[in-house]
Amino acid sequence: VPTYRIDLAYDGTGFHGYARQHGLRTVQGSLETALFYSTGEVRTSVAGRTDRGVHAAGQVVSFEVEERLDTARLQRSLNRQLAPEIAVNRISEAAAGFHARFSAVARRYRYRVWNAPVHDPLLARSVWHVPDLLDAGAMDAAVRLLIGAHDFATFCRKAPGRTTEREVTGARWERNGDLLELSVVAKAFCHHMVRSIVATAVEIGRDGRDPDSMREALEARDRAASEGTAPPQGLTLMEVTYPDDTQGSLRPM
Amino acid sequence: VPTYRIDLAYDGTGFHGYARQHGLRTVQGSLETALFYSTGEVRTSVAGRTDRGVHAAGQVVSFEVEERLDTARLQRSLNRQLAPEIAVNRISEAAAGFHARFSAVARRYRYRVWNAPVHDPLLARSVWHVPDLLDAGAMDAAVRLLIGAHDFATFCRKAPGRTTEREVTGARWERNGDLLELSVVAKAFCHHMVRSIVATAVEIGRDGRDPDSMREALEARDRAASEGTAPPQGLTLMEVTYPDDTQGSLRPM
Numbered sequence: 001v002p003t004y005r006i007d008l009a010y011d012g013t014g015f016h017g018y019a020r021q022h023g024l025r026t027v028q029g030s031l032e033t034a035l036f037y038s039t040g041e042v043r044t045s046v047a048g049r050t051d052r053g054v055h056a057a058g059q060v061v062s063f064e065v066e067e068r069l070d071t072a073r074l075q076r077s078l079n080r081q082l083a084p085e086i087a088v089n090r091i092s093e094a095a096a097g098f099h100a101r102f103s104a105v106a107r108r109y110r111y112r113v114w115n116a117p118v119h120d121p122l123l124a125r126s127v128w129h130v131p132d133l134l135d136a137g138a139m140d141a142a143v144r145l146l147i148g149a150h151d152f153a154t155f156c157r158k159a160p161g162r163t164t165e166r167e168v169t170g171a172r173w174e175r176n177g178d179l180l181e182l183s184v185v186a187k188a189f190c191h192h193m194v195r196s197i198v199a200t201a202v203e204i205g206r207d208g209r210d211p212d213s214m215r216e217a218l219e220a221r222d223r224a225a226s227e228g229t230a231p232p233q234g235l236t237l238m239e240v241t242y243p244d245d246t247q248g249s250l251r252p253m
Numbered sequence: 254v255p256t257y258r259i260d261l262a263y264d265g266t267g268f269h270g271y272a273r274q275h276g277l278r279t280v281q282g283s284l285e286t287a288l289f290y291s292t293g294e295v296r297t298s299v300a301g302r303t304d305r306g307v308h309a310a311g312q313v314v315s316f317e318v319e320e321r322l323d324t325a326r327l328q329r330s331l332n333r334q335l336a337p338e339i340a341v342n343r344i345s346e347a348a349a350g351f352h353a354r355f356s357a358v359a360r361r362y363r364y365r366v367w368n369a370p371v372h373d374p375l376l377a378r379s380v381w382h383v384p385d386l387l388d389a390g391a392m393d394a395a396v397r398l399l400i401g402a403h404d405f406a407t408f409c410r411k412a413p414g415r416t417t418e419r420e421v422t423g424a425r426w427e428r429n430g431d432l433l434e435l436s437v438v439a440k441a442f443c444h445h446m447v448r449s450i451v452a453t454a455v456e457i458g459r460d461g462r463d464p465d466s467m468r469e470a471l472e473a474r475d476r477a478a479s480e481g482t483a484p485p486q487g488l489t490l491m492e493v494t495y496p497d498d499t500q501g502s503l504r505p506m
Contacts, residue, residue, distance in 0.1 A: 009375060087371045087373060118328075118341065119332075122264055
């Protein structure tokens with residue numbers, strides 16, 4: 001059956017997250033409603049189910065249909081129907097069996113902290129404002145300790161019976177003036193993982209705590225060892241990689 | 254009398270421009286209302302009266318009061334009172350006679366164009382989306398022809414009796430991926446000047462027209478020779494320079 005891939009971006013501010021929920025405005029609900037007009041009812045799968053308020057620059061969705069579609073026309077139709085907070089950047093026919101979620105080999109997230117005494121109104125929708133001066137070097141050293149395959153239970157929202165083993169292949173904090181940016185790559189993340197890592201890294205950066213306390217938190221395998229969950233608006237799903245990507249594959253970190 | 258300088262930033266999306274207008278939500282109205290609580294009624298002056306929907310990263314406001322103020326306390330008080338779309342980044346005592354508008358020796362504006370087939374939801378509030386591929390080299394060559402002292406009547410909103418002579422000291426377009434950015438510096442700008450220059454430059458970049466047609470438009474000294482006014486959300490007042498600035502002075506272009 002013909003299988004299609006949609007690359008999309010969205011500003012998550014006005015949505016109750018990606019996943020469809022009855023009676024709430026969601027990205028999936030908006031997208032499937034717009035798709036319905038051109039394709040009839042379809043079941044979509046998504047690479048990263050972002051939470052309420054989280055953004056995406058390179059989200060990937062896939063679906064199967066009975067008959068071949070005119071992708072250029074479908075893209076125009078979707079962009080006309082969707083709110084300006086969502087943009088369909090590309091629609092392409094994928095290999096049979098392609099699945100946005102299960103075929104993905106890597107996901108990259110970005111988290112941005114605005115680290116200045118006063119907030120920045122021009123960035124407010126996409127940063128977490130932390131007024132206390134943070135030690136970006138300590139935060140960077142701390143997250144690098146997470147690289148590798150570990151049990152990330154400390155940083156995962158509780159989901160009894162599900163594994164919390166994940167493999168982080170890249171993690172770094174960079175400071176650019178008052179803006180601190182985390183870039184983190186893994187095959188997959190558990191729920192709340194990036195935001196829990198951020199909250200813990202920020203506490204390390206604030207207190208001048210030893211970066212090694214990140215390792216202690218990790219090894220505790222206990223939700224209580226994290227510093228909670230950083231707010232959603234700082235988080236953006238940047239990029240998803242598939243094995244057959246000839247372009248757009250993740251830069252090594 | 255003690256004279257104070259406020260450095261502020263704002264997201265202009267939700268305001269009817271900077272200047273106070275009866276019954277409308279404006280930046281000046283919000284600021285003076287917040288000031289009133291701490292200082293009583295004051296008359297403020299501003300470096301750049303931005304239009305509805307235009308943003309500022311480095312706006313400057315000044316005012317005089319009878320008695321010396323606690324600037325740190327006033328800054329906290331203003332930031333607590335103001336909507337999150339406005340940030341007071343600094344309040345400092347200025348030399349006697351300092352005037353945000355008349356003392357300024359240079360203003361720098363930025364205009365951003367998102368030049369890709371599909372809009373970008375994460376930048377939508379601060380760019381003009383132009384889907385047709387633009388020739389940034391031609392646009393850059395065109396605006397460089399404006400550098401110098403000229404009669405900018407072509408690019409000024411009509412204001413009978415007022416001079417339209419201005420001196421542009423720097424102007425350049427740069428492409429960074431799909432983002433085109435104009436940076437332009439002058440001692441002062443007439444009303445609509447940057448947005449009219451942008452509209453004309455974009456037409457040059459779209460049509461593969463000779464950059465020299467910018468000079469022809471300028472020399473016509475006729476509003477009809479411009480291509481209208483680019484939309485406000487792409488425009489940001491970045492920086493204002495004063496003669497005694499020891500830091501934060503405009504970079505040479």
